[in-house]
Amino acid sequence: MRLLLSLTAFALLVALAPRLAHAQSAELVLCDRLAADPADPDKPADAKGVAEVAASDIETAIKFCKKAAGSSRRAMYELGRAYAANRQMPEAIAAWRKAADKGSSSAMVELGVLYGTGAGVTKDEAQARQLFQRAAEAGNPRGVSNLAALGGGTAPGDPARSRDLLARAAETNPEAQYQLGMMLAEGTGGEKDDVRARALFEKAATQNHAGALERMGAFAQEGRGGPKDAAAAKSYYERAAALGDEDAKKALERLRCPYAIKDKRGNVVTNLCF
Template sequence: MTTRFGASALAHLIGFAILAAFAASRPSPGQAQSADLVLCDRLAADPADPDKPADVRGVAEIAAADVPTALKFCRSAAGGSRRALYQLGRAQAANQQMPEAVATYRKAADRGSSSAMVELGVLLATGHGIAKDDDQARRLFSRAAEAGNPRGVVNLAALSKAGGPQADPVKSRALLAKAAEANSAEAQYQLGLMMADGTGGPQDDVAARGLFEKAAGQGHAGALERMGAFSLSGRGGPQDKSAARAYFEKAAALGNDDARAALKRAECPYVIKDKRGNVVTNLCF
């Protein structure tokens, strides 16, 4: 264990030494801005941000050890990039600097960042770090949706279900289709769900499966689970139990609870229910 810790610590130090050397070697102000943005992207990019370049992977959550460095480089790059400004807000939120994060998200949203609109809308809808304001949250989600951000569309629909004006499912489907064409995995997944259910337009299992397959190819956990379910039942295409299991395993590895339940059902297919029909347990043989 001591050896592994030492190797990990050494790798961590080497990594930051490389970052420091990279930053120190920047030859001009214009190139300095670009280098800061590269480092900001590496540590704080949002995988679901439509502004993110395709070659930037992004991180679902900024690692605690990376927060100080992300704050530094994103702050430096924020003047010339709305993406970096949004990522600075993410770093501030990760550092529990909520007033600063809210202010930064507002600035990024004013500069057209649809992801900042979504994050600020979430804070307003939940009252986290700011006074709760559903009307303002709805306006932000609507702006993000109009900009083609799939999370804006989904959150607008969710807020509508919680009360207030209902989102137009036809319009939501059209907005998701636009984002799906831009290869957004989340939009492909959400549009697939609408097509599978016949929400906002005709029901189409084949098209839904095609969208799930595209999103699954990008590692989307929900789409992987849906591909497993569609492959298992033969819905929208050929039935393939081996492929279904592979999809479920990939989704489960990414934390999808429905996929984990599907794997358990496959291993333990006999269900014991109580007199009310509630599932008590699964039997494995």
């Protein structure tokens, strides 16, 4: 009788397994949809990501990310983003610590920012540098750029090293493509190369990276690294602005109102629009 019951229970588990797996993956999918970071190297390609968790989505994001976080470091990191959007910083920090312990380089970056600025934790530049270093070595582009901004350590005093780290990540990551493009456009860490920079911006722009779309607008408007194309520039700016990029919004306003009226001191009084 016991054997029969055990076999029945086993059969029931086998039958339910696909549903349980689906339910778990559905929770992660919903967590990704509401709270995924567009710059997170762990983010799946089919997840668009959001710059910030929308206020209307916070409660739902916390619910589903919390359920998925037990088996996913990405969900744990995204749970931290949802808590941070809800101004629950102690909970956000706790989630990011757990995610970082599991190897989330994006969580390392977020913690590094907090230690670097002293927001929610005691300011500790050495700890921030260490976290950015770990993230950079894991190929996280924000880890590389933030490490460079701090000064000291492996990459910051050596911009060429930063380029190398970004180049590896740029093979697949749009944020790395954008960051490396910026270094090439500005001649940081090596020769200035507008053609390569534009190619990288274009690659990231096809993945709807707001900053890269804005840069493609500027490059197309100015004819940097390729042909000058006013219509394409406006289109890139519009796409970037739709994603919330403030520089793109200003660029569109300049296109709409290109003529500046200045006073005798050279200060802009107003713009003429058409």
